[in-house]
Amino acid sequence: MADQEIDYSTLPLTERVVHKIWKVRLGAYEEITKQFTTSGSENDLCFRPFLSDPTLYKKIVTDSNVAAQEAGIGSLVAFLQYGGTNACQKLRGTVVAPLVEKGLVSMRAGTKQKTVDALLYFIELDAPDPVVDEILPILSNKLPKLVAGTTMSLREIIKAFGTKTVPPKGIVKALPKLFAHSDKSVRAEATNLAIELYKWMGDALKAVLLPDLKPVQQKELEEAFDSVKGTVPQQERFLLSQQQAAAAANGNGASGELASPEEEEEIDPMDLVEAVDVSGKIPGDFYERMASAKWKDRKEAVDDLLKLTSVPKISDADFNELMRALGKCILKDANVAVVTTAANCVETLAKGLRNSCGKYRSIISASLFERLKEKKQSVSEALGAALDALFEASSLSDFLEDILSFMKHKNPQVKQETALFLVRSLRSVRTIPKSAEIKQLCDACTVLLADTAKPVRSAGAEAMGTLMKMIGERAMTPYISDLDDIRKNMITEFCETATVRAKPEKVAAPPPPAVAAKAPTQARGVVRSRPSAAGAKRQSGTPTISSGKIVEPSSSSRIAAPGAHTSRIGMSNGLRKKTEDPASAASPRVVRTSSATSGTPPRSTSGRGLTGVSLSSSASTSGHGGLSAADKLELIELRRAKEEWLSSNAALQQQVDTLQAETTKLTREVADLQLNNAQLIEEHTRDMLSVQSKETQLTRIRGEADNARAQISKLQRELDRARAESQLVGRQSASSPNGIDSRDAKEHSQSSLQARQSSTIRTSDEEKENEFGRVQPSAAKRASVYSGSQLPKPGSFSPQSDGTDGRISNAGSVESWKRAAEVTSQLKARIEAMKARQLRR
Structure with missing residues (x-):
């Protein structure tokens, strides 16, 4: 009961909006809404507490009580509506994200609608980019209900302002993730958003969005897009800057309605x-x-x-x-x-x-x-x-040189495919080629029409038919007039089925000839200047009414217009001279007007026309529209200058075409040289590898030759050793006693020889292992053997132990030398055979 008796209305408003009792907060929200609505201007005192402390509205929009929250968001809408741009900029960074997170998940439809209205005001009062940047990260939230509500708010933003005001790039980039969401409501809202975007973007959205979706989703979207195809959306709300621009235009006498922004170019999918x-x-x-x-x-x-x-x-x-x-x-x-x-x-x-x-x-x-x-x-x-x-x-001009060159190729397949490429190019270009380019293409296609291969002829006819569709049958007549009926019919058939997008280039209209109209007048009401060229052109063939009389326009009036159109400067000078000299400017109409004014009727004499002017004078002025001699000379000079300019321009254009052809030729030569250079580098690398391989083989052969020389040296040493052994046997035989059998001496010498050979083999093996490190000691040992300083010491026989005189018979000495000679010859044969084998290797 005590709580009910407390009067909370006496508390400051800033305390009541954050009070712990929701009814107090609700009343405060309703009160501030009323204050905002009845405020006198954006600078009213009721706005100041919330502008100085934006966090107050952050607490208001996130109110825990659903009724108070709806009233608080409604007060935010009123605050933005009557607070203006300053209120939007102060609150936007603090309030937008909490507003979306708490307002769009509410169970109350009114709360959701007021949240969307607040977001639209945030965009309308300043710019859409900051608001959209605050909304897009919320699409990654784990709560499906919040993601679906955020997607719905984006759809309402696009629907109200359109993609020409709200950049769709970030929104389109987030769509595939929304279509892949596990929640059905999120996917449904994503579909609605995609349909709204398609109304504004057209097929550009398909090129960016559909490749990232599943086939089933692609099919559903295609059907949805077809149902709204052709719909022209209208911008429902406008930015404050757009409204101010429209108001300024209305102040300058423009239409009273708020016009939409100027049409922009079609959206390019690649920009997204x-x-x-x-x-x-x-x-x-x-x-x-x-x-x-x-x-x-x-x-x-x-x-x-x-x-x-x-x-x-x-x-x-x-x-x-x-x-x-x-x-x-x-x-x-x-x-x-x-x-x-x-x-x-x-x-x-x-x-x-x-x-x-x-x-x-x-x-x-x-x-x-x-x-x-x-x-x-x-x-x-x-x-x-x-x-x-x-x-x-x-462009076609860039490819023209290549097309003309390869349409003359010796290979029919190249000519055919080049002509088909030309056809595809002509169908896709948006502007009609220049006359010189059309002539070059027609001449090249005419050559293809006479080719021996049927596919080549057909491709050439198709190219000429596409050109005819582009420039018209009349403009194509000079290029096909010399062809036979069969080829003409082929070209006509292709022309009927061809589709082109090219349109003639727009030529700027010449400014109106207003110079003559500004010519000063003389004797206002008495003598008037001659009509301008445009006026003379409009009056040609129409009788002139002046002072109650009908005067047929002279031939000079009909001739003056082309002269004036040819050179406005010359006519301006001529008119100025005629104005300064009334006598020279006297025309039939001027004379008639002056006579009528003075009250003197024209005399009807011979040699004069109906207007009272001498026929000879009229005839003399009919040649150049009444121009004086100076004007005639000036007109002739201008025409001559024009002809010279046209001829020089044609020469310059020819030089430009020649330089372009030379540039293209040089570019192609540079490309060929680059390819040849790369090929030469490759061949040089291959040659270097071959040289390195041959050097490796040469090194291996040199090593084998060194091994062969070492083997030959070894065999030579064995031969020398054998000779020494044979000499030793001869000495032993000569020094053996008479009582000892020569056969025993022979056996003893053979066993000694075998022992020495085995020792020699061991020594050679050791030399091979140590890489000939002990050659000199072995050679010294053999030298001592050859000199007889070291003789064999058999254990059971000594040729000098018996005390004989050491004489031997002549027969035994001869037999020993024969045996040594045989051994020597055998060793020589073996050495020669080994040398031959080494050479063969």
Whole structure:
């Protein structure tokens, strides 16, 4: 009971809006709404507490009581409506996000509607970008109800202001995530938002949105888009800046209605897509793999590049080296799979770079046209698609030189595909080519009409038919008048079925000839200046009424108009002179007017016309519209100057065309030289590898020769040792006693020889292991053996132990020498055989 008796209305308003009792807050909200509504201006005192402390309205819109919250959001709408731009800017950064998070999830329809109204006021009073930037992050919230409500608010914003006021880029970018949401209500609101965007953006939305959706969703959206196709949406609300501009226009006498903003150009889908940096992601070994001798390595390289460039939009960078590598691959690679994928890479690069790809046309176009000789359909289609993508980034004038050149190619397939490319290009251009370009194309197509291959003739006729559709049958007549009826009928048939988008270029209308109208008059009411050229033209063939008489216009009036249109300057000077000299400016109409004014009737004498003017005078002035001699001379000079200017202009145009042709030719030569340079570098690398291989082989052969020399030296040492052994045996035989059997001495010498040979073999093995490190000691040992300082010491026999005189018979000495000679000859034969084997190796 005590609480009910408390009067909370005595509390300050700033305390009541944050009071713990919801009814107190509700009453405070209603009171401030009334104050805002009845305020005198935006600077009223009722706005100040909330402008100085924006957090108050953050607490108001997030009120825990649903009734108080609805009243609080209603007070926010009134605050924005009557507080103006200052109120919007002060509260926007603090209030928008809490307002969306708490107001759009309310169970009350009124709270939701007032939340949307507040958001629309936030946009209307200043700009849409800050508000949309605050709303878009809420689409990632985990609460489906909040995401659906936020999507609905975006749809209302687009519906009220349109995509020409609210930039749709961020909203379109968030749509695929909304369509992939698990909640059904979110997907339904996303569909409604997409339909509203389609009304404003048209097919541009399809190109950006549909590729990221599931096939079922694509089908549903296509049907929904078809149901609203052709609907012209109207902007329902306007920004304050737009309203002020309209008010200023109304103050200047414009229409009283609020006009919508001027029509802008059609929305480009690529403006809604972020560009991808492709140049920095190209693999480091890409160019090495492209130059590999294995086709699989080249195929993998272009496959990787195709995956990298298959993006809607590519940021501009330096792609000169990449385009040259692709051009070389397309022109010279023998594997059609590699060529097809390389052409696909060129297509994706051209579509991604768009207009920025035009500067690479001269590098790649010649290779694409040259490879059109490939008869496989898949390769021709890939090359044609790449050329079409390059054409979208350039113009017909840029491709004209290549088209005319390759339409004269010796290969019929190249001529046919080039003509078909020309047909596709003519269908896509938006402006009619120049007369000189049309003549060059018609002359080249006329040559194709006489080709021996039927597909080439058909392609040439189709190209001329498309040109006829573009410029008209009358303009095409000079180019087909010399053709037979069969070819004319072919061209006419293609013309009937052709579709073109080109329109003639708009020519600026000449300004009205107002110079003559400003000529001063003389004797106001008595003598008036002659009518202007435009007036004379309008009056030609119409009788002139003056002073109650009808006067037929003289021939001078009918001739004056073309002269005036030819040179306004000359006519202006002439009119000024005639005005200064009334005698020279006397025309039939002037004389008649003056006579009528003076009251003296014209005399009817011979040689005078109905107007009283001498016929000879009229005849003398009829040649140049009544111009004086100076005017005639000036007119002749101007005509001569015009003819000279036209002739010089034609000469300059011819020089420009010649320079353009030379530039194109030089560009093509540069491209060819670059390709030849790359080929020479490749051949030089191959030669260097071959030289290195031969040097390796030469080093190996030299090592083998050194080994052979070492083996020969070894065998030579064995031969010398054998000779020494034979001499030793001879000495032992000569020094053996008479009582000892010569056979025992022979056996003893043979065993000694075998022992020495085994010792020699061991020594040679050790020398081989130590790389001939002990050659000199072994040689010294052998020298001592040869000199007889070390003799064999058999254990059981000594030739000098018996005390004999050491004499031997002559027969035994001869036999020992024969045996030594045989051994020596055998060793020599073995050495020769080994030398021969080494030489054969």
